[in-house]
Amino acid sequence: MSAPFSAALALAPDGDGYAAVLGQAWTVGPKAHGGLLLALCAAAARAALDVPGAEPLVVSASYLAAPDPGPVHLAVEVRKRGRSVSLVDVELRQGERVAVRAAVTLGVPDSVEPLREAAPDGQPAEPPADAIEVAAHPTGDVMNLAAVCDLRLDRATAAFAEGRVDGQAEIRLWVRPHGEDPDVLFALLAGDISPPVTLNIGRPGWAPTVQLTALVRAHPAPGWLRVRMSSRCVGGTWFDEDAIVTDSAGTLVCQSRQLAMVPRP
Helix, strand or coil: CCCHHHHHCCCEEECCEEEEEECCCCEECCEECHHHHHHHHHHHHHHHHCCCCCEEEEEEEEECCCCCCEEEEEEEEEEECCCCCEEEEEEEEECCEEEEEEEEEEECCECCCCCCCCCCCCCCCCCCCCCEEHHHCHHHHCEHHHHCEEEEECHHHCHHHHCCCCCCCEEEEEEEECCCCCCHHHHHHHCCCCCCHHHHHCCCCCCCEEEEEEEECECCCCCCEEEEEECCCECCCEEEEEEEEECCCCCEEEEEEEEEECCCC
């Protein structure tokens, strides 16, 4: 498959929305990857609105259940069609179960130089020679999506990948899709691409996302996307994760914040 990400977002009209198939490749362990679900909801909203140039600007998603690979239905309802801003509600269902409920705000992303933008954090535009290639690492046995996109971890922030605990609640990485340039929907996926930062503080295991809100700031340039994932507070039950996604030209393309559950000891 020459462009597996675009193929994963294929939609077919179906009743009050669209039918899609969650592929085995876009999973973490046995379950569909949350970033792929976010991008799929955004794709369904964009298709339902059908306005040239309109892209998802904000996606606010509640994760109610973890779907398995296989068929899903995306029910859509256009709440507002505006000249600058439109709103579409999306429910991703598998069988009778609602897995994701998302509110998608659509409009035209920024295409001019920002009036103000924070300085880059020093992460290089491309992964260095010592970056960890996830597909060739044991981590890739869990992060199956490393087989359908290039994913490299910054060794300095991936203690867990070397069997260490350093207490650092931050992970930096680089990602790009196979066979195509990143687009707005892939930027959304990149905002949830990182392994959970709890791995570095000695809490391995599944860290299910409960709520995630992502902002799309611009169309990404071709090449690698840089991702910086960090947490301000890891509690006994809940932890937050903030992602900053920057493209190869140094442009901020996506920001996300999520609330997730700390893996059990």
